[in-house]
Amino acid sequence: MTSPETASPSLFGRLAGRSRPVRTSHDVVVLHDVTKRYPNGRMALRDVDLVVPEGDFVFLVGPSGAGKSTLMRLLIRDELATQGHVVVDGDDLARLRRRAVPRVRRKIGVVFQDFKLLPRKTVWENVAFALEVTGTPRAKIRPAVDRVIALVGLTAQAAQIPTQLSGGEQQRTAIARALVHDPRIIIADEPTGNLDPVISWEIIQLLLRINELGVTILMATHDAEVVTALRKRVVALEEGRVIRDELGAAYHRED
Amino acid sequence: MVAFVLFSIRRAWQGFWRNALMSLAATLTMVLMLTLLAGFFVLQNVLLASLTFVEQKVEVVAYVQNTATQDQVNALVAKVQAMPEVASVQFVSRDQALANFRQTLAAQGRPDLTTSLDQNPLYASVNVKLRDPSQLSAVVSAIGDQPIVRSVINIQALVDRVLTFTSVVRSAGIAILGIVGVIVLFIIVNTIRLAVVARAEEIEIMRLVGASDAFIRWPFVFEGALVGLLGAMITLGLLLLASQPLSQAMVSFFNVLPIELGSVGRDTTALVLGTGVGLGVLGAWVSVRTYLIR
Ligand SMILES: Nc1ncnc2c1ncn2[C@@H]1O[C@H](COP(=O)(O)OP(=O)(O)O)[C@@H](O)[C@H]1O
């Protein structure tokens, strides 16, 4: 039931050291004039324009309530934009048929501040769950799960349940689950919000490594130190508007 | 497809046992509600069956003049027989009437004083059973007009009362059964909803990782069906245990009424199974719908 990934070879292909795909530049996320008004009348996003080329690493910053989570919910079509276009890997989400929504969601791995792991499943089962519920044949599940668990460095903890893990290990489990569908994009909504600084750096390092494998990363964060240190692209939201979009930027505006 | 169904059933089974407490609560609610429903259903059937029996007992008795000849009697019987409202006609001669009377006295242990009479004081009668007791007055007046008929016993008032009672029981029974049905539906659907809501986190994760609606919905629908089936079977088991002493009590209570209840057992089984599984599926279906792709 998984959709064929026509454009790019699989993440595992890339992991196995085969040649990186040679491809013309491609924008995996395009938001054009996007406005989101919630049913209660709250304007969460106003006239947002954002283009993310494949392979980018983008920090989404801004105070709480700025609309960062809303933007991410639009990308996975958890919410629909009130106005404007949201295009993910060529699919205009407003015109996407309901039946096609799961296919788009499998191209996007999501990671949250609160991990969202199933408490009674082991690390391995939590990751395998993402494949089981999308109809992946059992024979394909085992190798795929083993690989992503190795990638995030949890092979030794594979049989443990979330309560036996540290926060960092739980978040790495969630990242493994987000990777197991071999996504084009990882969306991480304040993934280090619950973690102490050292562990936060470990998670960031992991995301950087995944980015180097060609996966586009969009990460919402409040962590000024990390953002400023890494000098990646920074998109700043305030009251639903993009007030800054800079390459190689710091957390705060530097003029 | 087969793999999908197997997956759904496996997940339903896991889901049932992983939230064993919730599932058990849902099953017990199901048992309680189904027992209530089945109880009302059986009660209504017993009442209606006994009333039908009473209705069948409705008889028009026409006494015949002693001067009537056998030919005249035969003509009367044939004429009555031809009426569309009439089910059966029986002629009871004077001698037979006396014999019946003596038998009744003997059965009740009372002294038979009729032997001291020098002649038979009873009249011959034509006893008419009706197809439909509501046609009583038409038949009574048609027979009463016959010249050889001396008198017709008029039990109109009694029959009217029985008929009113029957129709009240019938419509009230349907109304009560309907109300109980709605309550049962509401409670079961809400219990299943609770069981589904308890798994909201799991459903949310399924959505986030790109599970299709079918993969989210069907395991819960099967789980609802499982709760329904289990609840129905427990209910039927309880009813079976209770049916022996209950029908004993019923027989001694209505011992004059050999009630025909053959199909009630089958109907109750169908009702309990159908309601249980149906509501389990319905409850899961509507509960899980809020979590599907908008
Ligand atoms: N489901 C919702 N219904 C109504 N308003 C919402 C909902 N989710 C978020 N909002 C509002 O939209 C605005 C943006 O919220 P959010 O996207 O969560 O911001 P951030 O993630 O940057 O903190 C806030 O004012 C918030 O109150």
Ligand SMILES: [Mg+2]
């Ligand atoms: Mg947020």
